[in-house]
Structure formats: C-alpha cells, structure tokens
Amino acid sequence: MATQKLYAGAKLREIRTRMSLTQKDFAAKLGVSLPYLNQMENNNRPVSTSVVLALAQEFGIDVTELSTGDSERLVSDLREILADPVLADISPPLADLRLTASNAPALARAVIELHRAYRQTHERLASLDEALGREDARVQASPWDEVRDFFHYCDNYIDAVDHAAESFATQGEASGGIAAHAEAVLTGMGITVTLDDMEDLRRFDPDTGTLALSSRAAPETRLFQVLLQLALLRQDKLLEATLDFARFQSEEARAIAKIGLANYFAGAALMPYRRFLEAAQSDRHDLERLSRRFGASIEQICHRLSTLQRPGAKGIPFFFVRVDQAGTITKRHSATRLQFARFGGACPLWNVHRAFETPGRFLRQLAETPDGVRYISIACDVSKPGGAFGAPVRRYAISLGCEVRHAGSLVYAEGLDISNAQAFEPIGISCRICERRTCHQRSVPPLERRLTIEADRRGVLPYTVR
Structure with a gap:
C-alpha cells in the first residue's frame, strides 16, 4: 500500500509564526532551501521525512501536530x-x-x-x-455554537488550564486526596460547604461564603461541582486570559465559555492528565475500572478520554458524543476523522441510539463511514435521576469510539472480528451529505446526487439515488 503524502503547509506556517522566525531562518534550521520551504508552506510539495525529524529535534514539535x-x-x-x-x-x-x-x-x-x-x-x-x-x-452567532466551535477547533484540549488542574491535583495527592485538598482550600478561603435538598446542583453565595451542594446529586457530581467552583474562585485570571485569547463576539458567549473552562478544570483536576493517561492505557480504557479508580461518572471518564491531546503525550484520538432521546447532539467532539453534523442529529444507524433500549449495558459496534474509515464504538445510556420522587429524569446516551487500528488498546474489542469486513455496519454523518445510495434509514435525499423517481415502482425509498 502506498504511503500517503503529508501536506501541512498551513501548520508549517503556524509553527514558524509561533517561533517568530522568518522563512529564511526557518528553512536554515530545518536544513532545506528557502524555495523548498516556500513550496511546502504552499502545499506544492509534501512535508519530507527529514523536515518532520528536524521539527522534532530542533523545536521539540510533536509531529502529530502536522496531522490533518x-x-x-x-x-x-x-x-x-x-x-x-x-x-x-x-x-x-x-x-x-x-x-x-x-x-x-x-x-x-x-x-x-x-x-x-x-x-x-x-x-x-x-x-x-x-x-x-x-x-x-x-x-x-449563537453564543452556544460559538463556544462549541471554540472547543472543537482547540481539539478539546486547553493546555494552560489542563496543566493548572494537574498541578492542583498533585498538591491534593500529597495532602490526603483531591476531595480533602479541595475542602481544605475552601476552608482556608473562609467558605463553608453545606448539603441542601435542592434541585440546583450547586449554589454559591459570595456574601455569606456558603457553597451549597445538592444532597440529591451523586458523590462524584458533588465533588466535580466543588472543583468547578474552586476554578471560578482560584483560577479566575487564567480563565480570563484564555477567554481574551478566544475573542468571543458577545458577553453571553464569553460567560458560557468561562463555565466551560471551569468545567474543564474540574475534570482535569479530578482526572489529572499523566496519571489518567497511564491508567487508561493500563486498564485498556475500561470505562468502569477508570470510573472506580478516579471516582468519576462514566460520562466524565468518556469526556476526559476525548481531551487527551497534549503535545508530546497524546492518548488515543477518540470521538465523544452525547445525544438526547430525539437524537439531537448535545455534546460532540472528535479527535478522529469522524466529524459530527453541525446541525441536526446523528446517523440513526449508529449504536448510540440503541443505548436507550438497553439501560445499564455497554453496546459495541464496528462501523464504517462512507469514506471507508472503520471505527469501533462503545455506547451506553447515562440517564440522570432527579433524586426525588416526581423530579424529572434527564435521559441521554453517550458514545465513545476510535479508529479500528487502535482496537488492540481497548478492552471492548475483545471477541470482535475486526478482520471481517462484513462485521462493520455502514454509518454516515448526515443524510444530506451521506453518499450511500441504498441506506434504508435515509430521511432526506443526498444533495450531491441526482434522483430517479418512478411512479410505478416503490422500494424502501420513494426514489433511487443515482
């Protein structure tokens, strides 16, 4: 099989700009001529192996940054x-x-x-x-969409916030654990934590210095909310600096993003990067084992796995998605080639939709997208009880997956015949752009194809895709 050539001109220009180097100086450090560098930066030539090695040796660049x-x-x-x-x-x-x-x-x-x-x-x-x-x-722009795109194009990894959270977790490991450390920090700030029977998960009153947590919430949820509040109180300058860099168009988007960054800090403190990455590799990404080890929910574990994209220490590139019962995507991220629809729901052939039918179980699926890329996907329901009789139950399903070439690192691949092409179910991204001609679940025709409509014939669909 021929090796795929690597064209990464935009990424090369980004690296050179980040290093504040002229093309001439950058070319000299890479050991290539100025015209050759210019051709690579304009994608007229692929990035050579010698340039990849030079980037790693001269600048300490993680060569996976050159990926597409x-x-x-x-x-x-x-x-x-x-x-x-x-x-x-x-x-x-x-x-x-x-x-x-x-x-x-x-x-x-x-x-x-x-x-x-x-x-x-x-x-x-x-x-x-x-x-x-x-x-x-x-x-x-919709503030919500603007924030979602910010995290999406940051590869769902915020380096400065992640390192700050890891530092906080390290301090916690030396003082009785993350929960005890968080409580000690809050006490030192004059803040009292109380448990109240309330629908809100968290409520902080700066005037009285009281942080109220819902007694209805699970212990891991309460700890997460404590860490989130600590991020807002102790990491405000870091969060604000990150928000300045993002340059959001509205105050609403900035406010949503700040909560998102605080959530990121909480997850990264609860599951510090290097320790979590080592545990994930050791446990072969067993979600239940990781959940017990870090005192986090399955959804928190999946979300954290999708953020392990630190340069020089990357984990498996996962996709992660959460859908509601209507099929609407409420959370989405992909470090893989699989990208989710920006508008509407996910492909109905995906196993994440079947998770609602089998609560308490992990569903496995081998799937292939129209571009021929094959994936392994794990799905489960993560319905969230209200904690009291009559309280509404929030029903979601989540899916975590990666390209099948990483299957050996997943406990969920055991017993699956990944060498059998017939074992992979055909899935798509969105009906409007899906090129499959014979999908029995198609909701609308693909706009890139012409149709044949026959009045005297009716198949599964009322038309034939040409």
Missing part, C-alpha cells in the same frame, strides 16, 4: 454547509474542499462563520414577530 485533524474538521463542516438547500446548485468537488481547508483554513473558517450568520438570520426571520422592536435583534 483540523483540515478534516473544516472539510466536514464545508460539506455540510454546501448541502444547505440554498446552495444546492453549488457542488464543488471534494478535492477542492480539501485544498481550501489545507491551503486557506482562514478562508474556510470565514465561510463557516458566514453560513452560521445566515442561519441565525434565517431563524430570526422565522420568528419575526418576536424579533421586531427589540434593541438586541441583531445578527450574530
């Missing part, structure tokens, strides 16, 4: 945008999208942002009676 993760995300997002009915007559070939994503990522992101603004405008016009006369009825 960002490019694949951009291509997936662009394909979904071009599947919008308003752009139905515009169908550039996939090769053009890949060139745009790799050669002009800033332009690709601008197109994505423009489409997001268009959708926002369309949604506002759909509810014009509500928007008319309001002072804040301006077109801007």
Whole structure:
C-alpha cells in the first residue's frame, strides 16, 4: 500500500509564526532551501521525512501536530454547509474542499462563520414577530455554537488550564486526596460547604461564603461541582486570559465559555492528565475500572478520554458524543476523522441510539463511514435521576469510539472480528451529505446526487439515488 503524502503547509506556517522566525531562518534550521520551504508552506510539495525529524529535534514539535485533524474538521463542516438547500446548485468537488481547508483554513473558517450568520438570520426571520422592536435583534452567532466551535477547533484540549488542574491535583495527592485538598482550600478561603435538598446542583453565595451542594446529586457530581467552583474562585485570571485569547463576539458567549473552562478544570483536576493517561492505557480504557479508580461518572471518564491531546503525550484520538432521546447532539467532539453534523442529529444507524433500549449495558459496534474509515464504538445510556420522587429524569446516551487500528488498546474489542469486513455496519454523518445510495434509514435525499423517481415502482425509498 502506498504511503500517503503529508501536506501541512498551513501548520508549517503556524509553527514558524509561533517561533517568530522568518522563512529564511526557518528553512536554515530545518536544513532545506528557502524555495523548498516556500513550496511546502504552499502545499506544492509534501512535508519530507527529514523536515518532520528536524521539527522534532530542533523545536521539540510533536509531529502529530502536522496531522490533518483540523483540515478534516473544516472539510466536514464545508460539506455540510454546501448541502444547505440554498446552495444546492453549488457542488464543488471534494478535492477542492480539501485544498481550501489545507491551503486557506482562514478562508474556510470565514465561510463557516458566514453560513452560521445566515442561519441565525434565517431563524430570526422565522420568528419575526418576536424579533421586531427589540434593541438586541441583531445578527450574530449563537453564543452556544460559538463556544462549541471554540472547543472543537482547540481539539478539546486547553493546555494552560489542563496543566493548572494537574498541578492542583498533585498538591491534593500529597495532602490526603483531591476531595480533602479541595475542602481544605475552601476552608482556608473562609467558605463553608453545606448539603441542601435542592434541585440546583450547586449554589454559591459570595456574601455569606456558603457553597451549597445538592444532597440529591451523586458523590462524584458533588465533588466535580466543588472543583468547578474552586476554578471560578482560584483560577479566575487564567480563565480570563484564555477567554481574551478566544475573542468571543458577545458577553453571553464569553460567560458560557468561562463555565466551560471551569468545567474543564474540574475534570482535569479530578482526572489529572499523566496519571489518567497511564491508567487508561493500563486498564485498556475500561470505562468502569477508570470510573472506580478516579471516582468519576462514566460520562466524565468518556469526556476526559476525548481531551487527551497534549503535545508530546497524546492518548488515543477518540470521538465523544452525547445525544438526547430525539437524537439531537448535545455534546460532540472528535479527535478522529469522524466529524459530527453541525446541525441536526446523528446517523440513526449508529449504536448510540440503541443505548436507550438497553439501560445499564455497554453496546459495541464496528462501523464504517462512507469514506471507508472503520471505527469501533462503545455506547451506553447515562440517564440522570432527579433524586426525588416526581423530579424529572434527564435521559441521554453517550458514545465513545476510535479508529479500528487502535482496537488492540481497548478492552471492548475483545471477541470482535475486526478482520471481517462484513462485521462493520455502514454509518454516515448526515443524510444530506451521506453518499450511500441504498441506506434504508435515509430521511432526506443526498444533495450531491441526482434522483430517479418512478411512479410505478416503490422500494424502501420513494426514489433511487443515482
């Protein structure tokens, strides 16, 4: 099998800019000529093996930074945008999208942002009676989507926050454990922790110095909320500096992102990077073992596994998704080539939807996407009781997975015939951009294909995809 050539011009330019080097100086340190470097940065030539080695030796660069993760995300997002009915007559070939994503990522992101603004405008016009006369009825990105994209394009890994949380956890290991350390820190700040029978998970009153936690919540949830509050109180400068770097468009997005960063700190403190990575590798990513070892929920464990992308110490690139009973994606991240739909739900053939039918069980699935990439996926329900009679139950299902080449590192691959092509179920991303012609669960036709409609014939679908 031929080795795939590595084109990473945008990433090379990013590394050079980060090092504050001119092309001439960068070329000299890499041991190549200036014209050769220029050709690599413009994707006219692939990155050579000698350049990859020089990046690692001269600059300590994790060569996995040159991977096409960002490019694949951009291509997936662009394909979904071009599947919008308003752009139905515009169908550039996939090769053009890949060139745009790799050669002009800033332009690709601008197109994505423009489409997001268009959708926002369309949604506002759909509810014009509500928007008319309001002072804040301006077109801007949804704060929630803006924050989700921030984490998405950071590879769901925030280095400074992760290191700060790991440092806090190290201090905790030397003083009786993370829970005892957190309680001692709060006490030192004059804050009293109480347990109250309330629906809110956490409620902090700065005037009285009281942090109230819900007695209905599970112990791991209460500890997570304590660490989250500590992040807001003790790591405010770090969180604000990270938010300044992100340059959000609205105060709402900034506020949502700050809570997201505090959540990130809590998870990283509860499951410190290097210790968690070593445990995950040792336990072969057994979610239940890791849950017991770190006192975290299964969902917290899965989320943390999807963040192990520290340069120089990366874990398996996982995808992680959470869906509700309607199939709507409420959390999503992928460090793999599999990218989720930005709008709408997940493919109905995916095992995450079946998890609602089998509570308390882990479902395994071997799946193949239309691009021929094969994955192993683990799904389970994570319904969250309200903690009292009559309290609403929040029902979700989650899925964690990776490319099948990592199957040997997962306990969940035992007994699965990964060498059998017939064992892999065909799944897609979104019906509008899925190229499969014979899918029995297709909800809408693919916009990149022409259709044949026969009045005297009816198959599973009322049309045939050409």
